[in-house]
Amino acid sequence: MTPAGRRRRALVDAIVQVAALGGLVGGxxxxxxxxxxxxxxxxxxSVIGAELVxxxxxxxxxxxxxxxxxxxxxxLAVAGxxxxxIVLESSPALERGLFPFFVAxxxxxxxxxxxxxxxxxxxxxxxxxxIAFYLSFFPITISVVKGLQSCDPAAVALLRTFGAGRAQLLxxxxxxxxxxxxxxxxxxxxxxxxxxxxxxxxFGDNRGIGTFILQALYAEDTVRLWCGIVCCxxxxxxxxxxxxxxxxxxxxxxxxxxx
Amino acid sequence: xxxxLTLRHxxxxxxxxxxxxxxxxxxxxxxxxxxxxTIVGPSGCGKSTLFNIVAGLLPPDPGGGLLVDGRxxxxxxxxxxxxxxxxxxxxxxxxxxxxxxxxxxxxxxxxEARRRALDVIGQFGLAExxxxxxxxxxGGMKQRVALLRTFLFDSDIMLLDEPFGALDALTRSILQEWLAGVCxxxxxxxxxxxxxxxxxxxxxxxxxxxxxxxxxxxxxVPVGLERPRSPxxxxxxxxxxLKKQILDAIRDESLRSFATQARVEEPE
Numbered sequence: 337m338t339p340a341g342r343r344r345r346a347l348v349d350a351i352v353q354v355a356a357l358g359g360l361v362g363g364x365x366x367x368x369x370x371x372x373x374x375x376x377x378x379x380x381x382s383v384i385g386a387e388l389v390x391x392x393x394x395x396x397x398x399x400x401x402x403x404x405x406x407x408x409x410x411x412l413a414v415a416g417x418x419x420x421x422i423v424l425e426s427s428p429a430l431e432r433g434l435f436p437f438f439v440a441x442x443x444x445x446x447x448x449x450x451x452x453x454x455x456x457x458x459x460x461x462x463x464x465x466x467i468a469f470y471l472s473f474f475p476i477t478i479s480v481v482k483g484l485q486s487c488d489p490a491a492v493a494l495l496r497t498f499g500a501g502r503a504q505l506l507x508x509x510x511x512x513x514x515x516x517x518x519x520x521x522x523x524x525x526x527x528x529x530x531x532x533x534x535x536x537x538x539f540g541d542n543r544g545i546g547t548f549i550l551q552a553l554y555a556e557d558t559v560r561l562w563c564g565i566v567c568c569x570x571x572x573x574x575x576x577x578x579x580x581x582x583x584x585x586x587x588x589x590x591x592x593x594x595x
Numbered sequence: 596x597x598x599x600l601t602l603r604h605x606x607x608x609x610x611x612x613x614x615x616x617x618x619x620x621x622x623x624x625x626x627x628x629x630x631x632x633t634i635v636g637p638s639g640c641g642k643s644t645l646f647n648i649v650a651g652l653l654p655p656d657p658g659g660g661l662l663v664d665g666r667x668x669x670x671x672x673x674x675x676x677x678x679x680x681x682x683x684x685x686x687x688x689x690x691x692x693x694x695x696x697x698x699x700x701x702x703x704x705x706x707e708a709r710r711r712a713l714d715v716i717g718q719f720g721l722a723e724x725x726x727x728x729x730x731x732x733x734g735g736m737k738q739r740v741a742l743l744r745t746f747l748f749d750s751d752i753m754l755l756d757e758p759f760g761a762l763d764a765l766t767r768s769i770l771q772e773w774l775a776g777v778c779x780x781x782x783x784x785x786x787x788x789x790x791x792x793x794x795x796x797x798x799x800x801x802x803x804x805x806x807x808x809x810x811x812x813x814x815x816v817p818v819g820l821e822r823p824r825s826p827x828x829x830x831x832x833x834x835x836x837l838k839k840q841i842l843d844a845i846r847d848e849s850l851r852s853f854a855t856q857a858r859v860e861e862p863e
Contacts, residue, residue: 488683490679490681490683491683491685493647493650493652493679494677494679494683495696495700496651496652496672497650497651497652497672497673497675497676497677498673498696498697498700498701498748499672499673499674499700499701500700504700508696508699508700509685512685512687588687588728589686589687589728589730590686590730
């Protein structure tokens with residue numbers, strides 16, 4: 337496709353997307369007004385919008401707090417996941433012994449563990465970072481191990497005939513082959529890290545968007561509840577989008593579709 | 596003169612479900628410096644196993660060994676330039692960077708490796724494609740990149756395992772002629788596996804015919820044809836006579852292998 341054609345398509349896509357979003361919000365507003373839905377059940381978007389503007393300073397500060405803990409946990413999970421995956425991949429005995437626990441951890445709702453984390457690490461940001469970390473860490477590790485193992489044995493053989501050792505095989509072959517797997521996990525982990533940070537605040541904190549939602553719930557303030565939801569949604573979309581942008585920069589070759 | 600590469604008593608037996616399956620009978624073969632030896636044989640005769648052993652990927656059965664310049668080698672890993680059947684280009688590397696990966700692994704700095712690649716890339720017909728990614732190339736071009744990668748790897752011994760096997764007949768004959776030319780320029784010691792008897796004669800200084808599994812050397816035929824060789828050669832009397840001799844030998848073996856076929860696939 338020509339650059340001009342690509343630009344035109346991007347423009348059309350953007351128009352459709354804005355129209356869809358506008359239609360959704362407009363339809364919501366219309367239904368709430370026409371049916372006279374009480375504010376306590378679903379407030380109109382205009383009411384939520386007004387409140388968002390009213391308290392934007394607080395929302396921005398508390399969103400930033402939550403986003404920071406989520407990002408820190410996420411970064412640790414990505415780095416730790418890659419390192420542990422490399423260790424597991426390089427030792428079949430370790431991998432066979434430990435991998436089942438990682439897979440099992442996917443089935444166990446480990447968020448239940450969060451209460452203990454608050455007891456250990458306190459009410460501050462550290463406990464949220466830890467919760468965001470362990471919610472994202474296992475899936476990332478599993479994906480990276482799978483990715484490292486997915487390279488073509490013939491390609492490994494080829495590099496070995498050139499005299500490649502473990503480290504060269506890792507850098508020149510396993511890591512690039514693993515990248516698409518890592519990015520799939522990293523996109524999914526954006527939401528688990530955010531969930532960890534938000535839910536972590538419910539177990540104990542006095543700041544953050546999770547705390548804000550909890551306070552709105554106790555006060556039965558539906559408008560503020562929806563303000564919290566909007567903030568969470570915005571953080572999730574921006575986070576996911578940012579990771580996707582990084583992925584496009586780093587994965588320039590046609591990789592196997594994994595999701 | 597001592598041979599560049601000597602295969603001394605190279606045999607291989609695989610253990611399959613508790614049974615011992617011999618794939619290679621002891622193979623003895625010497626390849627002189629600068630010689631182009633082609634290997635043909637019925638399918639499943641252990642040619643690829645033989646190559647994996649020479650490349651250092653598989654140990655031969657005890658008692659056998661490889662000699663380079665008359666010296667026994669503990670391993671040939673990092674010592675011979677091996678080109679497998681598939682091109683195995685890395686999609687995240689450009690043509691140029693794919694070509695230099697062997698040099699990189701040998702420890703040549705990337706800048707120097709690229710310079711060496713750019714010096715010869717024109718002879719591989721890839722000069723304009725240095726910065727392309729493999730997905731944009733045709734099958735014949737990918738194979739030439741893989742050949743360039745094999746040529747650049749700093750080794751005087753090359754193992755080519757059916758490099759043109761997956762190509763269409765026309766591309767194949769063009770690449771054969773081109774390879775014959777390139778090999779004339781850079782005298783390398785080459786072992787070349789093929790299914791194609793014409794290819795084996797056209798390219799080789801000597802054609803080695805293998806027996807059916809378990810493989811061994813059945814016949815060695817020196818190809819006394821002058822170089823440079825032109826495609827017209829394949830219809831000449833001496834070429835046809837060689838072809839008949841080799842085809843008869845292979846047919847013999849294929850029939851034998853068909854009759855006594857072991858029900859075990861050769862592991863890759």
